[in-house]
Amino acid sequence: MTTDQTAPTSVDPGAPIRARAQVVSNLSEGEANHRIELRVERWPQWQPGQFVMLAPGAESAAPRYDPLLPRPMAIYTADSKGNFDQVSVLYKVEGRGTRLLAAAEPGEHVRMVGPLGTGFELPPEGHHAILVGGGTGTASLYSLARAALERGPVSVILGARRAALLMAESDFEKLGAKLHIVTEDGSRGEQGLVTDVLGPLLAEGGDPAIVYACGPTPMMRACHRLTREAGVSCRVALENRMACGFGACLGCAVPMAEGGFSLVCKQGPVYDADTLEWEGIP
Amino acid sequence: MSGVDTRTNLAGIELRNPVLTASGTFGYGTEFKAFMDLRRIGGFVAKSLTLEPRFGNPPPRIAEVRAGMLNAISLENVGVEAFINEKLPEIPDGVPVIASLFGTEIPAYAEVAKRLTGVPKVAGLEVNASCPHVKSGGIEFGQNPVVLAELVRTVRAATDAPLLVKLSPNVTSIAEMARVCEGEGADGISLINAVQAMDVDVRSRRPVLKNILGGFSGPAILPLALRMVWQAAQAVKLPLCGIGGITDADDAIKFLLCGATAVQVGTANYTNPMAAAEIAEGIAAYADANGFARTADLTGALEAP
């Protein structure tokens, strides 16, 4: 077990808003990966790891009852552009909702609620932050990488089945973190799984490490196992199904190691991996 | 806005307008304060309470289906004491709160009802009859008229607060269940609760919910709910609160025309946290545009076919 204290982030997140966001751009980044840039009047204070609930498609297609529920998506970046703010989301076209979202044209409006959930605490001073992203989980880690680089060394491990499915690789390259790319078929970077890189990295020694993982549940479990063996703290960001995103439906609950449940949309999506009951996480 | 009088008396509960939010879809009210002034709605029905805090079902608890969703949250709630001591103080004055209660045995309902009676801000009680009754082998209280009668009678004896009974739609005759409530002294009837349903993921060949069965809610169930409200309105004189798939003002007006005194907005709160407030304003605008001086005059104003 580890006992290190992580420092809080410098900003407390503001209360969430419901925004009618205008699509600035919405482009494919190869295969199913897309990036949508959304303009809002004013975006509240937010933390890396927080998310939005994004309507499945543009408002002009409304009222649409099928698909019905908004989709949880990590806030990739949110920056001031002078007299408005711009929120960007990286998403993978998975099913019906994200397919409709991909059809939203610049100038159209998309309903969005956020920022939601409890984000990452930044790494403690003097720590080596190791970020492990798989699939859509990569999107949850970018703003964390950006903030953590201001405090200390950051390594990023990004994994996918094959090269074309990697998300945001060039953005991470530009950040200047130490970047490891892993694909299952070896079409880019090393061949294998993210854990094949994480294991040796944890064994290297040097600064005390802290691991942040977001991706498919089996990947996060495997990262957690490795960090336990190495006596290193591990934070994970879960990507469970949600209906409301703000604590009203109790639909997103996951079991905790000490018994009971926790709401991924409120107490999460970020958890100390030791506190979760991994057997019960879908 | 318009000069339309939106005040509504639902079973002795004075509401600013006829739009409430449905139990289990509005948390304990506090979750929505960031999005709107709660005084824009008539009031809200809080998540159903048991005497002690309870955990719910393991995940996945929810799934999206065509024009709706399934949920199998089960009994999860903070318990009646935490509701009174931690949640209610967060609710601004002037927002009528209807406390919903459930249990797995009849005496447990009565105890929760007693505890909530006379608590400031609690304007009324709603008995959730869609809970599995342990003694009947898990069928819902609201599915057996004899059990439902005993439940309503027992809770009625335990409280003098305005008492609504929320019916299960998973019955052969909703009119019969409504008459049971009237006969046992309920002050009003809320209907419908979520409809029992399931879905399957053909890729994994598994039910989409860990619990297999769940409650179906959302726009898809509106015609079914409307039919039940209309049938109940024919069967009893008690005021009705219409629930099921309401997403906009027109949806809500349909329930009023079919005989409901008020409505509850459920799943729509997830797609738009301000939905109930916008619906309340939309009903007033409709009344104004159609020459109704009071929104209450819309109740039962269905024209002959």
Ligand SMILES: Cc1cc2nc3c(=O)[nH]c(=O)nc-3n(C[C@H](O)[C@H](O)[C@H](O)COP(=O)(O)OP(=O)(O)OC[C@H]3O[C@@H](n4cnc5c(N)ncnc54)[C@H](O)[C@@H]3O)c2cc1C
């Ligand atoms: C906090 C959080 C942050 C997220 N951030 C991002 C992000 O930045 N980028 C991104 O691309 N995705 C992200 N996701 C995942 C994203 O929400 C889902 O991929 C999306 O909702 C799928 O919608 P859809 O309409 O494409 O698929 P659907 O048609 O809804 O579903 C396609 C299939 O996937 C299943 N499914 C849907 N959602 C989930 C889920 N959450 N878990 C398991 N199975 C599911 C469905 O049952 C169905 O079989 C995040 C999720 C959470 C909770």
Ligand SMILES: Cc1cc2nc3c(=O)[nH]c(=O)nc-3n(C[C@H](O)[C@H](O)[C@H](O)COP(=O)(O)O)c2cc1C
């Ligand atoms: C996630 C969820 C949880 C619910 N929990 C409760 C509950 O605790 N008590 C209750 O009486 N009804 C509960 N309901 C049922 C709703 O109050 C409502 O009757 C039903 O969803 C139909 O309305 P709708 O289609 O507008 O959602 C729940 C519904 C949902 C979707």
Ligand code: FES
């Ligand atoms: S998604 Fe509704 S409570 Fe978390």
